[in-house]
Every structure is written in structure tokens, then in C-alpha cells.
Amino acid sequence: MLKVQEIRELIKLVDQSSIDEFVYEYEGSKIKMKKSQAAHKAVEMIAMPAAMEAVQQVQAPVHVQPAVAVAVAEPVQEPKKEEIKETANLHKITSPMVGTFYQSPTPDADSYVIAGSKVTKDSVVCIVEAMKLFNEIEAEVNGEIVEVLVKDGQLVEYGQPLFLVKPE
Template identity: 40%
Template structure:
């Protein structure tokens, strides 16, 4: 099942009267349960990539920032695991202070063993990274704050 199919299934469940759906195949187990207005996705432990289990969890990246109202957000296009680099030994795609262009890769979201490169939809300077490396993220969750270019 591809990440887009999972997101479509979640959207369908959100708009239907269903409260819970479970799908099991030889390759994966997927359980989606609707709690209030937010769907939650659980998957079996064997789906987490090896390097995700071994990756250290660094402290969140912090910067002194002006009011967030001037900043644009780069958001997660899907539910999955957020990675700042293409592999554990590689450098991060972006760091605080980097200037990015629209269409530039900024991170990877892993969903169902598929690694999806996330491209920025805005141009500007990264002022804050809102998610720890190797952390789970939700659909439409802000990942980065970007000061737009003038």
C-alpha cells in the first residue's frame, strides 16, 4: 500500500461513519481508529526501517525567533516518520539559517517502507526545525518555519 493510498483511506474514514478499520496482509498490518476528529494510524513494529531504530534522537533544534506570524510553514504531506537526511550517515538536507528555494528537498517522510522526499513549497530562510529526526509526524503537521524571501 502506498502512502497516497493510506492517506486516501484515512480521508475516506474521516468522512464516513466508520470508527475503525483494520487491514492485514502478509506484508503489513494497518489499523486506523477514529478518535474524536483525528485519525490515528498504527502499524506493526517490523515495518520500521533498521536505521530508524538505531538512529539517536537528538534534541529539537532551537533558535531565537521573531513572532511566528511572519513565517511560512513547510508541512508534512503525509503521515509517517520524519528524517532530516537521506540516510543515517549523510548530512541533513537543511539546517537552521539555510536559504531554500521552492522545489528544494528539505526532508524525507517514510511511510510503509516508502521513502518520500519532501520538497519545499516556499522560498526563504529556515528559522526553526519543529520536529526531531526519526520522529513520527501527522498529515499537515508543520515541519519547518521559513522566513520568506523579499
């Protein structure tokens, strides 16, 4: 795991460079930095238990121009064999882009779908917002929503599973 000072140096280097995104992975730890268009943003830290001391030292907002967001992710755990068997026959609806996941068309409206909802291949199941464009995501298959894999307002990556659907 990188030390706090090393993370700060990386933030400065990424900020001063022309790159927009930087990812560092080592022994199950991952640091991801993206430049933001906003003038000031605080550094976001999600840390592993072993790195909690370092996180407490960095939790004060760090302001850079343009802002750089940092996330330290927990190690990826391999799915258990039982989970693989259960999801093998399910269709995954994945995100076609990087953006923000929304379950409903407006904050005060009902979700497009919830676990147990019946969908057709043309049913809109969510919205992924990317660069102020709201993209409706369709189910792609006829079936029943088994599980919603992301939370409303969560950032999603390209190809990230959003829903599990039991095809009909």
C-alpha cells in the first residue's frame, strides 16, 4: 500500500500532466484518479482496513486545480462456486458507458424496475448519465429482474453489471 505522501505526490503529478485518468494496482489494492471539470473537489477515499490510518491522515479536503478524485478500492474477492452456479443461467444487463446510474426518470418518481419486475427486451430499466446526457438502458431480454446490482446515484463503469435477469 502506498504511503500518504506518495499518494499526494501522485495527485500532484496527475494534476500537472495531460492525462485524464490514472489507475494503480498492486497486491489487491487499487488507486484510481480521474481529473474532474469542477474547480474544487475533496479527495474521496474508500480504504481497506489495513489502510485506515493512512485514510484518517488524508481525509481533510485536498484542493487542486483541476480537482483529482482518488479512490482506494478493496481487494476483489473471487465469487464462490455456489454463486457462479446460481448466476450462470441469468442474463446480466451491463452498462454501455461510464456514468451515473439512476433507477428512475426523476428523483421523486418510482423506479423503472425492482427485483421481481417483469421486463421485455425493449423495457427501459434505468438511466446512465454521462456528460449531462441521460441514456435510457433497455433490458435486452424478456424475463424477470432477479437483482439490482447497483445503488441509485452510484458511478458505474463500462461493462459493469447493473441487473440480473432470469430470461423467459
